[in-house]
Amino acid sequence: AQSVTQLGSHVSVSEGALVLLRCNYSSSVPPYLFWYVQYPNQGLQLLLKYTSAATLVKGINGFEAEFKKSETSFHLTKPSAHMSDAAEYFCAVSDQTNAGKSTFGDGTTLTVKP
Amino acid sequence: EAGVAQSPRYKIIEKRQSVAFWCNPISGHATLYWYQQILGQGPKLLIQFQNNGVVDDSQLPKDRFSAERLKGVDSTLKIQPAKLEDSAVYLCASSHPQANYGYTFGSGTRLTVV
Numbered sequence: 001a002q003s004v005t006q007l008g009s010h011v012s013v014s015e016g017a018l019v020l021l022r023c024n025y026s027s028s029v030p031p032y033l034f035w036y037v038q039y040p041n042q043g044l045q046l047l048l049k050y051t052s053a054a055t056l057v058k059g060i061n062g063f064e065a066e067f068k069k070s071e072t073s074f075h076l077t078k079p080s081a082h083m084s085d086a087a088e089y090f091c092a093v094s095d096q097t098n099a100g101k102s103t104f105g106d107g108t109t110l111t112v113k114p
Numbered sequence: 115e116a117g118v119a120q121s122p123r124y125k126i127i128e129k130r131q132s133v134a135f136w137c138n139p140i141s142g143h144a145t146l147y148w149y150q151q152i153l154g155q156g157p158k159l160l161i162q163f164q165n166n167g168v169v170d171d172s173q174l175p176k177d178r179f180s181a182e183r184l185k186g187v188d189s190t191l192k193i194q195p196a197k198l199e200d201s202a203v204y205l206c207a208s209s210h211p212q213a214n215y216g217y218t219f220g221s222g223t224r225l226t227v228v
Contacts, residue, residue, distance in 0.1 A: 004156075034216050043118070043205055043219030044157070090156050100145050100209060101170060102217070104156030 002027045002093045006105035014113050019063075019078040021108045023091035026072065033074040034092040034102065035065055044090060050074060052096065061085070086112045116140065118220035120206050126226045132194035135223045138187065139208030145169075147217065148181055148191050149205040157205055163189065196227045 007022040025031060032051050036044040048059025055067040065076045074091060088109050092102040119138040127133050139146045144165050149157035160179065162169040166186040174181070178197070183189040193200055203224050207217035 036216075036219075041221070041224075043207075043221045044217070045219070046216040049216050092156075100147075100162060100164075101159060104158070106154070106156045 137206030143208035
């Protein structure tokens, strides 16, 4: 069985500050890991994915995440927050033997203050 | 490419009534998923199709929920009879044949059961 824990249901940063959204996973087999973003009244959009190649993954909108096996983490970062980054972010895990089935965390709402 | 299409966007029904949601995935995406997203939670997989066959429906409440994908393209999810706890956003997603690419989600159908 797999699971995802997103630490902090709400994160608030100032515009221009570092964004750090935390995700820890549990998986008994090598995982695939994903971050999605959800804007109000919209579906989820894929930000980036780890699929066992490079451990530092770059995504859209300046986001990146680093896979750390020893820490079972896949934290999402962005050096400088923009007002348009305000949204809900979901971390998800699937295993490489059944990559089509993802388990999602409960999400982190990012607020960006001017 | 066109995205994942879902309809309706919103639906309000009384408990014990029935409701149906429709999804048309991205062309060429053989795998289709229905997720339930309750307010404040991450999406939870209800059912996964590969072409017109069911891959995983272990979390589908089969006493009231049903889904079909008869021609391996569009899909319908039905709830009969609805309960108050079914109030949620129902998300349809499809994935590239290489499933480790992640999902493309539709905008969802927001169901309110009163």
